Amino acid sequence: MNKKIRKAGLASTAALLALSLAACSSNNNGGDASPSASTGASAGASQEASASPARDEYTIDVFSMLSNFSGEQQGWFAKVVKDKFNLKLNIISSNLEGGGDVKFNAMMSSGDLGDLVVFGDDGQKYQDAIKAGMLLDWTQNGLLDTHGKNIMQYAPKAIEKNKVNFGGGSKVYGIGFDVGEDKDGPSEGKDLTYHPNLRFDLYQQIGSPAIKTMEDYLPVLKKMQELEPKSDSGRPTYAFSMWKDWDGNMMMNTKAWAGLHGFDETDGFSNGGFTLISADKDEIQGVLDEDGYYMRGLKLYFDANQMGLVDPDSLTQTFDDVVNKMTDGQLLFTWFPWMNTYNTPERLAEGKGFALVPFEEERTFSYGFNPYGGNRVWAIGAKAKNPERIMEFLDWMYSPEGVIVSNYGPEGLAWKKGADGKLELTDLGNEAFPSNQTPIPEEFGGGTWKDGQNQINNTTLKMTATNPETGDPYQYDLWTSYLAKAPNKLEENWRAAMGGATTAREYLEKNGKLAVNKQIFTGTAPELISDDLSQKQSQVAQVIKQYSWKMVFAKDEAEFDKLKNEMIEKSKGLGYDDVLNWNKEQNEKTFGYRKQ
Amino acid sequence: MEPVTREELKPARSGGILSERYRLFLYALPFLVLVFLFSYLPLYGWIYSLYNYRPGFKLSDTPFVGLQWFRSIFANPTQTAEVGRVMKNTIAMSSLGILTSVLPVAFAILLSEIKAMRFKKTVQILTTLPNFISWVLVYAIAFALFNVDNGLINKIMIGLGLQERGINYLATDNHTWLSMILWNTWKGLGWGAIMYIAAITSIDQELYDAAKVDGAGRFRMIWNITIPGIMPTYFVLLMLQIANFINNGMEQYFVFQNPINKDHIEVLDLYVYNAGMLGTNFSFATAVSMLKSLISIGLLLFANKLSKWVRGESII
Numbered sequence: 001m002n003k004k005i006r007k008a009g010l011a012s013t014a015a016l017l018a019l020s021l022a023a024c025s026s027n028n029n030g031g032d033a034s035p036s037a038s039t040g041a042s043a044g045a046s047q048e049a050s051a052s053p054a055r056d057e058y059t060i061d062v063f064s065m066l067s068n069f070s071g072e073q074q075g076w077f078a079k080v081v082k083d084k085f086n087l088k089l090n091i092i093s094s095n096l097e098g099g100g101d102v103k104f105n106a107m108m109s110s111g112d113l114g115d116l117v118v119f120g121d122d123g124q125k126y127q128d129a130i131k132a133g134m135l136l137d138w139t140q141n142g143l144l145d146t147h148g149k150n151i152m153q154y155a156p157k158a159i160e161k162n163k164v165n166f167g168g169g170s171k172v173y174g175i176g177f178d179v180g181e182d183k184d185g186p187s188e189g190k191d192l193t194y195h196p197n198l199r200f201d202l203y204q205q206i207g208s209p210a211i212k213t214m215e216d217y218l219p220v221l222k223k224m225q226e227l228e229p230k231s232d233s234g235r236p237t238y239a240f241s242m243w244k245d246w247d248g249n250m251m252m253n254t255k256a257w258a259g260l261h262g263f264d265e266t267d268g269f270s271n272g273g274f275t276l277i278s279a280d281k282d283e284i285q286g287v288l289d290e291d292g293y294y295m296r297g298l299k300l301y302f303d304a305n306q307m308g309l310v311d312p313d314s315l316t317q318t319f320d321d322v323v324n325k326m327t328d329g330q331l332l333f334t335w336f337p338w339m340n341t342y343n344t345p346e347r348l349a350e351g352k353g354f355a356l357v358p359f360e361e362e363r364t365f366s367y368g369f370n371p372y373g374g375n376r377v378w379a380i381g382a383k384a385k386n387p388e389r390i391m392e393f394l395d396w397m398y399s400p401e402g403v404i405v406s407n408y409g410p411e412g413l414a415w416k417k418g419a420d421g422k423l424e425l426t427d428l429g430n431e432a433f434p435s436n437q438t439p440i441p442e443e444f445g446g447g448t449w450k451d452g453q454n455q456i457n458n459t460t461l462k463m464t465a466t467n468p469e470t471g472d473p474y475q476y477d478l479w480t481s482y483l484a485k486a487p488n489k490l491e492e493n494w495r496a497a498m499g500g501a502t503t504a505r506e507y508l509e510k511n512g513k514l515a516v517n518k519q520i521f522t523g524t525a526p527e528l529i530s531d532d533l534s535q536k537q538s539q540v541a542q543v544i545k546q547y548s549w550k551m552v553f554a555k556d557e558a559e560f561d562k563l564k565n566e567m568i569e570k571s572k573g574l575g576y577d578d579v580l581n582w583n584k585e586q587n588e589k590t591f592g593y594r595k596q
Numbered sequence: 597m598e599p600v601t602r603e604e605l606k607p608a609r610s611g612g613i614l615s616e617r618y619r620l621f622l623y624a625l626p627f628l629v630l631v632f633l634f635s636y637l638p639l640y641g642w643i644y645s646l647y648n649y650r651p652g653f654k655l656s657d658t659p660f661v662g663l664q665w666f667r668s669i670f671a672n673p674t675q676t677a678e679v680g681r682v683m684k685n686t687i688a689m690s691s692l693g694i695l696t697s698v699l700p701v702a703f704a705i706l707l708s709e710i711k712a713m714r715f716k717k718t719v720q721i722l723t724t725l726p727n728f729i730s731w732v733l734v735y736a737i738a739f740a741l742f743n744v745d746n747g748l749i750n751k752i753m754i755g756l757g758l759q760e761r762g763i764n765y766l767a768t769d770n771h772t773w774l775s776m777i778l779w780n781t782w783k784g785l786g787w788g789a790i791m792y793i794a795a796i797t798s799i800d801q802e803l804y805d806a807a808k809v810d811g812a813g814r815f816r817m818i819w820n821i822t823i824p825g826i827m828p829t830y831f832v833l834l835m836l837q838i839a840n841f842i843n844n845g846m847e848q849y850f851v852f853q854n855p856i857n858k859d860h861i862e863v864l865d866l867y868v869y870n871a872g873m874l875g876t877n878f879s880f881a882t883a884v885s886m887l888k889s890l891i892s893i894g895l896l897l898f899a900n901k902l903s904k905w906v907r908g909e910s911i912i
Contacts, residue, residue, distance in 0.1 A: 021611050106651075129652065131653070312763060313764060316764065423606060493905070538875035538877055539678075541875075542875060545855065547855075573672065573677075574672070574675060
């Protein structure tokens, strides 16, 4: 099957290559022709392909520090990019290639960060890359003005922020993600980035016990596991299946519990370290604080492991493995609603699936709307051969059309325009969304929906912002047509149980369980850590990560305590307090900015 | 005779522009260049330990910090303990490696005693093959055998009712050194035996025939002929291994490392990698890696002393 797809892909590539070569020899234009009008709905993919691309096929290296996929972009998104820009995306993922900063360091040393670069934050790495001259200044040769019309139209403040914060007031080296509207309140759609999701059907079957603290989930999950010990394919079920490839300064899956209490590693401005900062209050916790959420999270996982609720593979698997387990039904809990790949239309219709089961003390971290863009940055490498073509591609992704197409595919595949000009899902869309293994017709690139999704893993405009072309938000589950659909059985059950709230966000907002992090504009770049502290931070981070995992899998309480003391002692010995104090200083500054 | 030879050589000498001394030097030159390129030039990299180096910048653009990174290894007791832990692992793994270096000898002897040629060849091929598999693939095999959900071992154990649920065998810190040496032995046994098999075949067959006439049995022959026959080879290889004591590589430990076994699996090379590449601290990692040279010099002096003591003459 796979081979066939690849073969077909090759054949069509060859044909297109021949076409483009022919075109090139006749009019010999390098890169000055602009792509088809950037706004307005894209025509069907096949139609565009026949309007032979006038430019050479060109493979760009997309170095993404957020991607969980490594290799050439496949499937429908590859086809879209190919047809529209005659580009191929070779995705380089630092998560998968060495982990940590290995790939970044190697690429920095080689003096080339690739063509399109995605930074996980705007801290050290981004600022180093600017200082070392690895990133292209978009104001050079009017690149942004000529090829970045959509960016200037839809994200002017994000450009302004980058100019002021990172470009000395005149240069632009990148643009933040999730550029939203200028308004208050949570920016999320139906779901938050974090909130506890349980297999709702099982939770109801055991009698929907009340949950007050985060620790109260354990007995509930245990009962659910007893009720459903095996997944669809007969594998054992677990409450917590974790992965370590996203760990930075600490164990990410443990940090998630802080997120559920309104604390996160970033204060919305300074970059992460060893503090957990409240989204909306002037409160700071150290990671190693005995009564802090991080330590509580570790204890919770330790207890869970003693109860047989933790997947023993957690230590050795990657995020992708966990998603597969989720799809198969091996999981009973997730911190992240966007991971609900178990919720296929068939299962939802049966009333099976994941949904929010809040706890009384919950205060979920919510990211406010941010017209300045978040701290995950898109940039262009200084050595990019055809920066104007990369700029055009990026600019397109910052257009309403680009947002829709790069997330939901070309018109006619998963969505279509209704009579009122608003968008609605096709049958295929209903089946495939959010990311199911639904087969895609050959003319749209073949393969499956999931494998063909945009693998760069960074957003451009905020998905919940309003699409000026339709008046609806970009996100499909907020479209008028989608909201009008009759709720599936799971939704019906959930809504009935939650006192009439229609979405998780609505419930959390109404019940005061949100901690909204208002976005700020400071006019300065986040301060960089000194080399001495940075060395301490990296060593302490390794200790914290290593011991956190060991503690979760400790044999007994005595070993857990022993490891905990060792972790604290070792971390402090390596300079934890120095780094923590520096982090706190930065956080206090942010609290000051918040009040301005 | 001698004068005649000289006479004969003279024209050749006068024919060349260079004297014989220089000619010999020129013969050796390519190798000297190689030694310079691969053994001395890399020493230039030590300079990174004196700066706050960050990749992407020119060294001259980064601040010079003198011996700060060296001091930081010893200034902080926790840091010193970390380096101590890493050295302990390095020495332990290397010592175990030296202890197990007799295994290929035993294996070669056993192999040479097999009379059925077909079986012998098959065994030899099967045991040599793992040497050509990279450590990454070895880990893939280990993962396939030991992972929780689909691992062969877990399936068998659960199937037989010996364990209740899956156990993550790879994520344990019990006997880490031992299991590493076992993997190492599995991978290198057949390959290590090749040299000894060659040595055994070169032993004069007449010795065995004579021993047989004298009524020696198999074990007698092994003990009195085979073992003494391959001892010189063994000692040469052992010496080379001791010289490589500190270089136990990192691939194997890199692929097998996880948070649980990290305390015991992190050897010096791996620690340097983790500190430099993962932790982005090249300068500090360079400083730590220079410890290796210190220890090597120590080993050399030790071997020299030993040689003086045993043989009465030094090697340097």
